[in-house]
Amino acid sequence: MSFSRFLLLLILTGLVVPFSGVAQRSEIWREKPGTWLLNGVVGLTHYTGDLSELGNLGHLQVGVAVNVAAAYRVSHQLSYRFEAQLYYIYAHQKYTRNYYNNLSFRSLNPDVWAGVQVDFWRVDDRYRAVIPYAIAGVGITYMTPKALYYGQTYSLAPLQTEGIHYKRLAGIIRYGLGLPLLASERFKFHLEGTYTHVLSDYLDDVSTVYPDRSNFGSLAASLSDRRAELITIPNQPGEQRGNTGRNDGYFILTGRLVFIIITPGQRSYRRQIGR
Numbered sequence: 249m250s251f252s253r254f255l256l257l258l259i260l261t262g263l264v265v266p267f268s269g270v271a272q273r274s275e276i277w278r279e280k281p282g283t284w285l286l287n288g289v290v291g292l293t294h295y296t297g298d299l300s301e302l303g304n305l306g307h308l309q310v311g312v313a314v315n316v317a318a319a320y321r322v323s324h325q326l327s328y329r330f331e332a333q334l335y336y337i338y339a340h341q342k343y344t345r346n347y348y349n350n351l352s353f354r355s356l357n358p359d360v361w362a363g364v365q366v367d368f369w370r371v372d373d374r375y376r377a378v379i380p381y382a383i384a385g386v387g388i389t390y391m392t393p394k395a396l397y398y399g400q401t402y403s404l405a406p407l408q409t410e411g412i413h414y415k416r417l418a419g420i421i422r423y424g425l426g427l428p429l430l431a432s433e434r435f436k437f438h439l440e441g442t443y444t445h446v447l448s449d450y451l452d453d454v455s456t457v458y459p460d461r462s463n464f465g466s467l468a469a470s471l472s473d474r475r476a477e478l479i480t481i482p483n484q485p486g487e488q489r490g491n492t493g494r495n496d497g498y499f500i501l502t503g504r505l506v507f508i509i510i511t512p513g514q515r516s517y518r519r520q521i522g523r
Contacts, residue, residue: 276511278372278511279321279371279372279508279511280321280324280372280511280512281321281322281323281324281512282321282511282512283320283321283508283510283511283512284318284319284320284321284508284509284510284511285318285319285320285321285327285506285507285508285509286316286317286318286319286506286507286509287315287316287317287318287319287331287504287505287506287507288315288316288504288505288507289313289314289315289316289317289333289502289503289504289505290312290313290314290315290502290503291312291313291314291315291500291501291502291503292310292311292312292313292500292501292502293310293311293312293313293335293336293337293498293499293500294308294309294310294311294337294498294499294500295309295311295337295338295339295451295452295496295497295498296496296497296498296499297339297449297451297452297454297495297496297497298449298452298454298455298489298490298491298496299339299340299341299344299351299352299353299452299454300339300344301343301344301345304343304344306343307343309338309339309340309343311335311336311337311338312335312336313333313334313335313336313500313502314333314334315331315332315333315334315502316331316332316333317329317330317331317332317504318330318331319365319506321371324367324370324371324372325366325367325369325370325371326364326365326366326367327364327365327367328362328363328364328365329362329363329364329365329383329385330361330362331360331361331362331387332358332359332360333358333359333360333361334356334357334358335356335357335359335498335500336354336355336356336357337354337355337357337451337498338352338353338354338355339352339353339452340352348475348478348480349473349474349475349483349489350474350475350477350478351454351474351489352395352396352474353393353394353395353404353452353453353454354393354394354395354396354401355391355392355393355394355451355452356392357389357390357391357392358389358390359387359388359389359390359420359444360387360388361385361386361387361388361420361422362385362386362387363383363384363385363386363387363422364383364384364385365381365382365383365426366381366382366383367379367380367381368380368381368382378427378428378429379428380425380426380427380428381425381426382423382424382425382426383422383423383424383425383426383440383442384422384423385421385422385423386419386420386421386422387419387420387422388417388418388419388420389417389418389420389444389446390416390417390418391405391416391417391418391446391448391450391451392405392416393405393450393451393452393453395453395471397467397470397471402467402471404453404471405450405453407465407467407468407471407472408468409453409459409468409471409472410453410454410455410456410457410458410459410472410489410490411459411460412455412456412459414448414450414455415448416450418446418447418448418450418451419446419447419448420444420445420446420447421444421445421447422442422443422444422445423442423443424440424441424442424443425440425441426438426439426440426441426504427439427440433508434507434508435505435506435507435508436505436506436508437503437504437505437506438503438504438506439501439502439503439504440501440502440503440504441499441500441501441502442499442500442502443497443498443499443500444497444498444499444500445495445497446495446496446497446498447495448495448496449490449491449492449494449495449496450496451495451496451497451498452490452496454489454490455489455490455491455492456489456490456492457485457486457487457488457489457490458472458473458483458484458485458486458487458488458489459472459485460485461473461485
């Protein structure tokens with residue numbers, strides 16, 4: 249063998265071995281049934297309810313959310329999802345056509361939920377670089393509506409501003425769509441949008457009508473009807489305060505960093521090397 253041929257063979261060997269090693273590692277970490285994944289999430293929230301106004305793009309009143317999640321792939325198109333989240337939402341009527349009522353709230357709430365992720369195509373489809381998915385599930389949230397009043401923050405639920413003691417633990421129904429954008433061997437980045445129906449109309453502490461405030465304490469009366477801050481005539485008992493025909497909810501748009509914890513291929517590889 250000539251020196252030139254030997255040199256060419258050496259170069260080709262140097263190229264093929266690393267590429268084959270990369271291909272082997274990629275195959276080990278490829279998602280298959282039995283794969284576990286961990287998600288770290290940061291997102292933007294938007295509340296919908298009695299104090300918001302549909303289509304008011306000039307005042308979206310955007311909050312934030314942080315989330316941790318685990319997923320288990322059952323099949324090439326189905327995964328189970330388990331998530332815990334902390335989300336901040338707020339709204340003020342001064343940005344709506346009901347500005348004269350002057351109601352507002354802010355809330356930092358936890359929620360947990362479990363559900364399914366359904367991929368539009370099989371994740372092992374080599375002819376599709378991007379495979380969007382849909383999610384749906386149920387869970388619970390704990391509502392903590394508060395209001396800012398002359399520089400102080402007050403919890404609204406204990407004050408019973410509508411004369412009603414409502415449950416602060418509420419069920420939720422969540423659904424949405426996701427789109428994978430970037431991927432490496434073990435990391436992925438997804439953009440995901442969801443809407444959460446809260447099975448309560450008191451996420452914002454507003455639901456029905458203005459109560460009779462004659463037996464209220466001064467703070468509860470002031471936060472039940474806040475027209476006095478605008479120096480206008482107070483609402484009469486029985487006048488509409490909220491919209492009883494629709495429960496509250498919130499949108500969340502998230503960026504999700506997905507980390508592949510373990511796959512069947514990786515388990516098999518560890519057994520082969522005796523670890």
